[in-house]
Amino acid sequence: MSPYLSHIHADNADLRERLSAKNEAKLKEFDDKLKEAEENQGESEISQLLRSKAMYLVRIGDKVSNRPESYSTQVPHRQERAIAALDLALEKTAGLGARIDLVLALVRVGLFFADHDLVTAQIVKATE
Numbered sequence: 001m002s003p004y005l006s007h008i009h010a011d012n013a014d015l016r017e018r019l020s021a022k023n024e025a026k027l028k029e030f031d032d033k034l035k036e037a038e039e040n041q042g043e044s045e046i047s048q049l050l051r052s053k054a055m056y057l058v059r060i061g062d063k064v065s066n067r068p069e070s071y072s073t074q075v076p077h078r079q080e081r082a083i084a085a086l087d088l089a090l091e092k093t094a095g096l097g098a099r100i101d102l103v104l105a106l107v108r109v110g111l112f113f114a115d116h117d118l119v120t121a122q123i124v125k126a127t128e
Helices: 002-007 013-040 043-059 078-092 096-112 116-127
Strands: none
Touching (some): 002 013, 013 043, 043 078, 043 096
């Protein structure tokens, strides 16, 4: 959770660096699998990998900004990767159940970071 540690301004720089290196290695692994899936597999495999990557970013707390535009379709900042990844996974996912799970993950991110605008927007989306 190095992004979250940065968010709360944790003092242990060594721990943040170690965790950041592990996070980047895991994200590179996801990117490599996605590249391979785009070349050799179908849409359902790509969708599954996108969902897995998004949920990993959520798990490590990689949504730092509390700005309403952080969940828009604009190009995300480095610390806002969870929102962008969830949006991309939502766009590429066909099944209703998986789509609802992704929207509810966005709600959880909003609740965790007290981003009321994000929570409200995603509850409306889930209702629709």
